[in-house]
Amino acid sequence: MSHTFETLPENVKQYSAQELQKLLFSAIDLGMQIKESHWTMAGREFLSVHRLFDEVHEVIEEATDDIAERIAQLGHKPEGTLKSVAEKSTLPSYPKSFQSIDEHIEIISQRLAYFAGQSLQALANIEEGGDPISADLITARTREVDKLVWLVESHLTPKK
């Protein structure tokens, strides 16, 4: 797209930007789903989970920013408007209604795990494409998201 002094070959930049863009759609969608859950939950464990989800949101927001800025750095235009996210995010959509805190925890764990899986796929592609810098960025962010899966899941009431 636009000129950049980034040293990677044009086709590599193009491929990385395209892979990162798919992640960006999901990351934005994921951030919104976490907030929706944060706002709508109710139940005995409300305060701790409500606060936890704000922390989770912060991590996802930073990852989102990092991904978008890497796309820009590669000389491409990050696409992050609500309309394009609604059309192109592959993250499973947010369920219309559910009740218990455990259901909120389960849904957000699933969404985080989905995103981590998608990130690992993008990582493999980008590594193969020959862009170790974007790969490093995704590795670091996926490590954080993977930890969030564990952190959120650990709030589930153990099944007897």
Ligand SMILES: [Fe+2]
């Ligand atoms: Fe809040």
